[in-house]
Amino acid sequence: MSTKKVISGNYTASYASMLxxxxxxxxxxxxxxxxxxxxxxxxxxxxxxxxxxINVESxxxxxxxxxxxxxxxxxxxxxxxxxxxxxxxxxLHWAAGARTPVIMANxxxxxxxxxxxxxxxxxxxxxxxxxWIQIYCSSNQEVLDTLILCYKVCEQPDIMLxxxxxxxxxxxxxxxxxxxxxxxxxxDDFLPQFNPEIKLDVDEPLSFxxxxxxxxxxxxxxxxxxxxxxxxxxxxxxxxxxxxxxFGRPWGGLxxxxxxxxxxxxxxxxxxxxxxxxxxxxxxxxxGRDVGLVRIKSFRPFPTKDLREALxxxxxxxxxxxxxxxxxxxxxxxxxxxxxxxxDRRPPLVGFTVGIxxxxxxxxxxxxxxDHLEKVADGEAYKEVRWIDLIGDEEEVV
Amino acid sequence: MAGKKLxxxxxxxxxxxxxxxxxxGGCHAMRYTLKATGxxxxxxxxxxxxxVMPGVYPNTCFNIPHINTAFExxxxxxxxxxxxxxxxxxxxxxxLGWAGDGGTADIGIQALSGMVERGTKAMYIMYxxxxxxxxxxxxxxxxxxxxxxxxxxxxxVRDYKRAPKKNMVEIMVAHGIPYTATANIAWPKDxxxxxxxxxxxxxxxxxxxxxPCPTGWRYPPDRTLEIARMATHAKIFPLYEVENGVYTxxxxxxxxxxxxxxxxxxxxxxxxxxEIGSISESVVRWYDKLLKFELMTQEE
Numbered sequence: 001m002s003t004k005k006v007i008s009g010n011y012t013a014s015y016a017s018m019l020x021x022x023x024x025x026x027x028x029x030x031x032x033x034x035x036x037x038x039x040x041x042x043x044x045x046x047x048x049x050x051x052x053x054i055n056v057e058s059x060x061x062x063x064x065x066x067x068x069x070x071x072x073x074x075x076x077x078x079x080x081x082x083x084x085x086x087x088x089x090x091x092l093h094w095a096a097g098a099r100t101p102v103i104m105a106n107x108x109x110x111x112x113x114x115x116x117x118x119x120x121x122x123x124x125x126x127x128x129x130x131x132w133i134q135i136y137c138s139s140n141q142e143v144l145d146t147l148i149l150c151y152k153v154c155e156q157p158d159i160m161l162x163x164x165x166x167x168x169x170x171x172x173x174x175x176x177x178x179x180x181x182x183x184x185x186x187x188d189d190f191l192p193q194f195n196p197e198i199k200l201d202v203d204e205p206l207s208f209x210x211x212x213x214x215x216x217x218x219x220x221x222x223x224x225x226x227x228x229x230x231x232x233x234x235x236x237x238x239x240x241x242x243x244x245x246x247f248g249r250p251w252g253g254l255x256x257x258x259x260x261x262x263x264x265x266x267x268x269x270x271x272x273x274x275x276x277x278x279x280x281x282x283x284x285x286x287x288g289r290d291v292g293l294v295r296i297k298s299f300r301p302f303p304t305k306d307l308r309e310a311l312x313x314x315x316x317x318x319x320x321x322x323x324x325x326x327x328x329x330x331x332x333x334x335x336x337x338x339x340x341x342x343x344d345r346r347p348p349l350v351g352f353t354v355g356i357x358x359x360x361x362x363x364x365x366x367x368x369x370x371d372h373l374e375k376v377a378d379g380e381a382y383k384e385v386r387w388i389d390l391i392g393d394e395e396e397v398v
Numbered sequence: 399m400a401g402k403k404l405x406x407x408x409x410x411x412x413x414x415x416x417x418x419x420x421x422x423g424g425c426h427a428m429r430y431t432l433k434a435t436g437x438x439x440x441x442x443x444x445x446x447x448x449x450v451m452p453g454v455y456p457n458t459c460f461n462i463p464h465i466n467t468a469f470e471x472x473x474x475x476x477x478x479x480x481x482x483x484x485x486x487x488x489x490x491x492x493x494l495g496w497a498g499d500g501g502t503a504d505i506g507i508q509a510l511s512g513m514v515e516r517g518t519k520a521m522y523i524m525y526x527x528x529x530x531x532x533x534x535x536x537x538x539x540x541x542x543x544x545x546x547x548x549x550x551x552x553x554x555v556r557d558y559k560r561a562p563k564k565n566m567v568e569i570m571v572a573h574g575i576p577y578t579a580t581a582n583i584a585w586p587k588d589x590x591x592x593x594x595x596x597x598x599x600x601x602x603x604x605x606x607x608x609x610p611c612p613t614g615w616r617y618p619p620d621r622t623l624e625i626a627r628m629a630t631h632a633k634i635f636p637l638y639e640v641e642n643g644v645y646t647x648x649x650x651x652x653x654x655x656x657x658x659x660x661x662x663x664x665x666x667x668x669x670x671x672x673e674i675g676s677i678s679e680s681v682v683r684w685y686d687k688l689l690k691f692e693l694m695t696q697e698e
Contacts, residue, residue, distance in 0.1 A: 023482070023485035023486075024478065024481045024482055024485055026474075026477075026478065026481075050485075051485070052481035052482070052484050052485045054477055054478070054481055054516070055516060056474060056477070056512060057508060057509065057511065057512030057515075058508065058509075058512070060470070060471065060474075060509075061471060061473075061474035061477075061508075061509045061512060062474075064467065064468065064471035064474035064475050064478065064509070065474045065475065065477050065478030065481065066478060067467070067475070067478065068442060068465065068467065068474075068475040068476070068477075068478030068479045068482070069478035069479065069481055069482040069485075070478075070482075071465055071479075072440070072478070072479050072482030072483060073482065073486070074481075074482040074485050074486065076478075090468055091468060091471065094467070094468055098465075200440050200463040200465060200479065201463055202437060202438045202439070202440065202462065202463060202491060204463075205437075205460065205461055205462050205463045205464070206458075206463060206464075207452060207458035207460055207463075207464040207465075207466075208463075208464065208465040208466060209465060209466035209467070210452055210453065210454065210455045210457075210458055210466060211449070211450055211453075211454045211455060212454070212455045213454060213455075216454075216455065217455055
């Protein structure tokens with residue numbers, strides 16, 4: 001029997017780690033992640049959760065401990081944000097390279113300087129190439145369900161990839177919502193104990209990560225990580241169906257299409273901006289405007305095929321990024337353009353950089369994006385990339 | 399000379415076929431250590447000579463489970479391994495972190511400090527060849543004063559390493575570590591006894607093993623053990639252990655000349671007798687201090 005709890009996104013992640021029976025949890029504080037590991041410390045102290053809780057001295061060590069523990073054959077969990085995540089960078093590569101199914105919650109937060117603890121996707125976007133699965137959530141329920149699903153998929157012998165489950169700082173991390181929390185038996189029935197065949201084992205000693213020459217195997221192992229991502233894209237959808245059957249609640253697919261199948265103007269975005277966008281779409285639809293939303297949930301593996309199917313019919317597509325690749329444009333925008341370039345139907349695309357450093361992305365902001373996209377659809381000249389809601393003058397013309 | 403067999407454990411957990419240099423001190427250090435730990439040992443090794451020495455995939459010279467990890471995370475890695483074993487209730491395994499001096503005294507010191515402060519039951523060994531030898535003889539904080547390295551070049555306006563060697567054992571003592579010791583590959587029985595003591599500790603232990611490097615120290619490979627022996631006899635590398643704060647220093651009747659020790663190695667060739675004299679004074683000062691520590695702590 002599940003229980004309805006009114007809990008924050010962070011506590012939801014803590015509950016998920018307990019329900020998934022994470023056995024080793026290295027923990028280090030950082031705002032706005034801290035309440036996740038505080039709650040886990042409480043679970044462990046009270047005896048509710050049987051985990052080895054390691055008070056590491058940095059996030060870098062947290063990830064290193066997770067990797068070695070996972071290679072010893074146990075389930076691991078940690079949580080971080082912003083500077084903690086980028087400090088882990090080297091070990092994120094290591095986790096994927098060592099093929100460890102480490103699962104981590106990341107609270108998307110801006111990077112300093114100047115100091116800023118609010119929602120921004122620069123932290124995880126800059127970890128794009130580390131080999132991690134990256135899922136972006138837009139509700140606390142989705143945080144819980146995604147964590148369970150990630151353990152289920154990532155621990156499969158032909159996947160063995162780490163996964164990062166992303167929550168927007170404060171907007172999800174510290175906002176309480178009603179969450180349907182399954183009981184332990186329900187989760188146990190869905191998620192068996194992690195018992196990898198290959199691990200650090202004194203009875204069957206193996207060396208892990210030894211030197212591999214250019215002429216032998218390094219490149220093949222890297223190819224296998226790509227292959228595992230391709231498999232994971234399928235497996236996430238398959239296991240989501242099993243999840244729905246088991247828990248009675250859909251998880252959906254790698255993207256979510258919201259009133260977009262018959263829309264001419266589609267905005268693509270992620271995380272909590274997508275929740276706001278749904279409201280805007282509803283009200284604009286009421287006004288008879290032809291708009292829809294596509295929310296990307298899985299940024300890695302990237303849902304190229306799904307996006308082609310979801311966006312090919314549009315007259316114009318906008319992409320709202322809560323981060324920016326300096327010297328270019330929003331990373332999500334680049335990726336969506338890339339997905340459509342080799343497609344036979346290629347609508348014009350506009351990139352919007354919004355909500356940087358937690359600046360509010362209001363309904364009116366989103367409505368402004370749709371206004372702009374409508375003008376593009378009507379044939380008006382447009383700028384490919386725009387920074388939205390800058391204080392003072394519009395963007396400088398170079 | 400007819401060889402006398404050393405009374406050491408027969409079992410070899412490090413097979414022939416490693417790819418270390420001829421005369422590598424780190425090779426002896428590993429072999430003796432594994433003879434002490436036995437097969438129920440998991441070893442974690444970061445970037446260092448020993449990251450390469452086990453061999454190129456699919457070969458390995460180890461008969462124990464072994465993972466490679468990043469340069470600075472040895473102590474975090476073994477913390478993770480111990481936690482995983484604890485999570486499954488497995489108690490009879492030695493968890494061993496094995497890192498060089500750069501990976502310990504420089505880039506890995508933060509993770510090591512964290513592990514020791516937490517009291518993790520794991521053994522950490524620093525095999526000390528006194529520079530970043532795997533990358534080609536660059537200065538580490540464990541490089542002794544006076545040494546040439548490829549990043550402390552001897553030239554007209556800049557010369558050898560001017561800062562003294564970082565003392566890792568004392569840093570461990572400052573953490574209140576239950577067991578720490580120095581060991582030398584020239585005294586395998588002593589080394590093995592210390593590793594066995596470290597294994598029995600219910601908490602963290604740290605052993606600093608002196609492991610001369612012919613390639614980096616610029617001496618012929620057949621003189622490794624001779625040089626190792628001289629370092630201790632000359633009191634440059636005293637053998638001592640600190641058990642719960644109590645110092646025990648191994649005393650030797652035999653003495654060796656610091657000057658002779660240094661002149662055997664190309665890395666010190668540029669030093670004047672005056673400079674060697676000043677280094678000798680600091681060696682004697684530290685050794686005398688150690689004896690005082692011993693006296694003070696044993697009396698307590």
